[in-house]
Amino acid sequence: MELRIDGRAALITGGSKGLGLAIARAFAQAGGAVAIVARNAAQLAEAEAAIRAAAPAAKVAAIAADISTAEGCEAAYAGAVQALGQVDILVNNAGTSQRGPFLEVTDALWQNDLDLKLFAAIRLARLAWPGMQARRWGRIVNVLNTGAKAPPAEGAPTAVTRAAGMALTKVQANEGAKHGILVNALLVGLIDSDQHRRRHAASKTNESYEEWLGKLGASLPMGRYGKAEEFAATALFLCSEGGGYIAGTAINVDGGRSPVV
Numbered sequence: 001m002e003l004r005i006d007g008r009a010a011l012i013t014g015g016s017k018g019l020g021l022a023i024a025r026a027f028a029q030a031g032g033a034v035a036i037v038a039r040n041a042a043q044l045a046e047a048e049a050a051i052r053a054a055a056p057a058a059k060v061a062a063i064a065a066d067i068s069t070a071e072g073c074e075a076a077y078a079g080a081v082q083a084l085g086q087v088d089i090l091v092n093n094a095g096t097s098q099r100g101p102f103l104e105v106t107d108a109l110w111q112n113d114l115d116l117k118l119f120a121a122i123r124l125a126r127l128a129w130p131g132m133q134a135r136r137w138g139r140i141v142n143v144l145n146t147g148a149k150a151p152p153a154e155g156a157p158t159a160v161t162r163a164a165g166m167a168l169t170k171v172q173a174n175e176g177a178k179h180g181i182l183v184n185a186l187l188v189g190l191i192d193s194d195q196h197r198r199r200h201a202a203s204k205t206n207e208s209y210e211e212w213l214g215k216l217g218a219s220l221p222m223g224r225y226g227k228a229e230e231f232a233a234t235a236l237f238l239c240s241e242g243g244g245y246i247a248g249t250a251i252n253v254d255g256g257r258s259p260v261v
């Protein structure tokens, strides 16, 4: 079965790198129009060009905005509507991994994590929802991590924010289903992305990136890290008609890493 989203317009936060870029590329190749959002304009322009090269017929827009603020979310949504006409699919993907010993997590870190990863998802869904409801078709994918179901020691603030994101997904799914708005979460384990490339560079190891990430992946049940394309394929499935009977789930995309289903 070929997964298609022809005629759908998608807003993808964090679409300039890593998983978000892979999702935007997959959506564009599947017939969708895509608006990618991130802060760094130069990286957005590179990503826009890469998506156009992979899907020359697709409508692609790049919007520079910081979605950790209400104004940034409004600018991101307005930019997407201006470029694409509407938003049928919202992928709340932008995020960072902030974690440490509980006593070292300051109020500022908590707030920053909640603003970027929880409030952005709330605000953007609030903006996109009325149009989806009027058209009786919408998809929202909240990208979380496996800590949402299994919060580890030193997992704050991210695991707490992600657990809230899972609850948000269920609340929205329960309200949206009758309007044709299907809301689901994807829980990331260890997937190749720019985030890990930055960590590899910061580690100052002599190992190549592939060796370094390969060792981390070797401990997982599947014995390897995931590819961004594999993650994007799951997001595409949820947003295609093939995912038309799925609402309120939180799917681990983690090679079996999560200790809970």
Ligand SMILES: NC(=O)c1ccc[n+]([C@@H]2O[C@H](COP(=O)([O-])OP(=O)(O)OC[C@H]3O[C@@H](n4cnc5c(N)ncnc54)[C@H](OP(=O)(O)O)[C@@H]3O)[C@@H](O)[C@H]2O)c1
Residues within 6 Å of the ligand: 013, 014, 015, 016, 017, 018, 019, 020, 037, 038, 039, 040, 041, 043, 065, 066, 067, 068, 093, 094, 095, 096, 097, 116, 143, 144, 145, 146, 188, 189, 190, 191, 192, 193, 194, 195, 196
């Ligand atoms: N890859 C993994 O193994 C993994 C594991 C667990 C969870 N995740 C989650 O999966 C999502 C994607 O991760 P990734 O690995 O692809 O990360 P990444 O390679 O670091 O990409 C993050 C993206 O988010 C954007 N972004 C960050 N802060 C933003 C802000 N304030 N406003 C707008 N855009 C912002 C970045 O662009 P700018 O910096 O230019 O803004 C970039 O496009 C994140 O939510 C992450 O926490 C990933």
